[in-house]
Amino acid sequence: MEAFLFYFFFVMAIGAAVGVVLSKSPVGSLLFMVTTLFAISAEFVLLEAHFLAAVQVIVYAGAIMVLFLFVIMLLNLGHDYRQDLRVGVFSLAWVVVVSAMAGVVGWRTRGGEGLAASGAGAQEIQAALEQYGAVGAIAQPLYTTYVVPFEITGILLLVAIVGALVLAKRNA
């Protein structure tokens, strides 16, 4: 069952990501992107990252994508159907890169015992989930080991707010 769900959302994420690139209308692209984000969120649940799955839906699909939609509608780009795709040499390069990647991944994972068996990460996460719960498991390292980056992130957000306001303001 878990494997079926994994591959279902795998195909959904990649299909919708292709839709983001190929969709003619910007709003269509955006809705495909939301589908991709939901599929990625489902993969996060299957990988024991429950809190991140919730944050993915609330912050990414909820806040950032609405910001994009707001800008698309503000600039009135909804019915701009001019074909702006530049396929050609890029498609050829893409096919080469994908086959090279598939070759590398296939070669690296052939007949091995797998990455999951080589580390203690899964047990560590299970223990943290049982001891602190889904949110506490992230909060514990975030507020101890990574407290300085966390504070810097706060400053970054403040700078981004001020910068966005200054950039989007009409010249007085």
Place this chain on the structure above:
Amino acid sequence: MMVEQTLFLSAALFIIGTFGVLVRRNAIIMFLCIELQLNAVNVAFVALSNVWGIDGQVFVFFVMTVAAAEAAVGLAIIISIFRHYQTVDVDNFNLLKW
């Protein structure tokens, strides 16, 4: 846990995002494709947190914050460019092109 398959998903999403940035000329779609690339990196972090511990999930938290800040500033830049040129087609912005 299917770590290898998830890494494959991450690589595929990253390549699709790169492809989108290269082939599309609409600045907002290019920006969406950059978000797709950031998400691909997040998927890799979460997959590898199942191998090396929970630190990977903390990094995903930081990546999401940077993505939110980047989206706010980037969209403000796009609005300001649109006010100036009345288009978001990047073929028209060649001020910094040499």
